[in-house]
Amino acid sequence: MTRRGGVSGGAVAGLQCGFGADDDPAAVRRNRQLAAEAVLPGARLVGLHQVHSSDVVVVDDPWPEEERPRADALVTGRPGLLLGIVTADCAPVLLADRAAGVVGAAHAGWRGAQAGVLENTVEAMVALGADRSAIAAAIGPCIMQQSYEVDDGFRARFGSRESRFFVPGRPGHWQFDLPAYAAMRLRSAGVERVEALCRDTYAEPELFYSFRRATHRGEPNYGRLISLVGLSA
Template sequence: MTRSGGVSKGPAAGLQCGFGADDDPQAVRENRRLAVETVLPGADLVSVHQIHSSGVVVVEEPWGDDQRPRADALVTRRPGTLLGIVTADCAPVLLADHAAGVVGAAHAGWRGAHAGVIENTVDAMVALGAQRTRIAAAVGPCIAQASYEVDESFRAQFGDEDARFFAPGEAGRWQFDLPGYVVTRLQAAGVGTAEALGLDTYADPARFYSYRRATHQGEATYGRLISLVGIAR
């Protein structure tokens, strides 16, 4: 979803759905309610306390906002459940095997993607009855290569096999293709379909929040977008 609508005010005005944005918690809860009612009215929204890890949790019953486990992906086959991931430049990845009734959602920043959160999410879906070749995955709005400048120390954490995701920039700098990297990890995990929306969070302040843009502009805080996938009752 974009930042349009919602009740949050100030630097993160709009449909701000993250509890870590120095926002009024009541506004965040209302924004999350509005998002749920837009996607799957009456569903239980379940999210995690994201930590840029490769951890995945299986949702069998919903939990409260103050009980969120520390992880970066969720999977479920429970009808009436919406899985929610919040992002502000990292890649939200939504996955579904419609035939099996299994869905997944992953927060894939470079650290989590590099550590295996994509593969772990697919594995967890398969354990619930999904088939890899039936899984369709979408990579939502995230920072694009043209906006993602990194340094030599960042580049050094990736091997030669990942060279195609780095375009040369200014001296000692590179432009990293996060959505391309995530799509490739999805394909390597065996999913049947994997596509990126091609929407750059950094370059479109009217529609998207961006951590890097807020940092470059010296803003006091930044909002979080929410991406949702679920199973109807």
């Protein structure tokens, strides 16, 4: 989903789907409903309180909004549920084994990806009957390498084998390739079909919300995009 449409106003105008954006909760609920109906009409939307962890929740039944688990990925084999991940520069990753009827959704910022959230999502799907070689993964809009400047301290968190995800920038800084890093983690988990949308949340303000762009502009808040995957009943 992009930010177009929706009922939110002000600095987060559009299809703003995150409860942490200091937005009107009624507007957020309406936006989430609009997004869900556009993807899988009649499905129950399930979301998380995302915390940049590697934790995955298996969904059998939806939970109340106020009881959202603190985790960063969801998997299910139950039709009629729609898994939702919100992002604002981090990578939303949607996964599906259509033959097995198992889907997953993960919030993969650098911290969660490095900690193993994508591998854990694949393992949780396999535990539900998915075949890792049959899983297809899509990496949605996120901050791209040309917009993702990091410093030497950030670079030092990654090993020498991960140097290919960094290119030198201005002195003491690097440009980090988050979607390529996420794709590598998926392939290391045995997912052979990985496609990245390669759309830059930072560079396209008409379409996407961006935490980093809002920070650089001194804006009071930033919106969240939603990415959805589910099984039809």
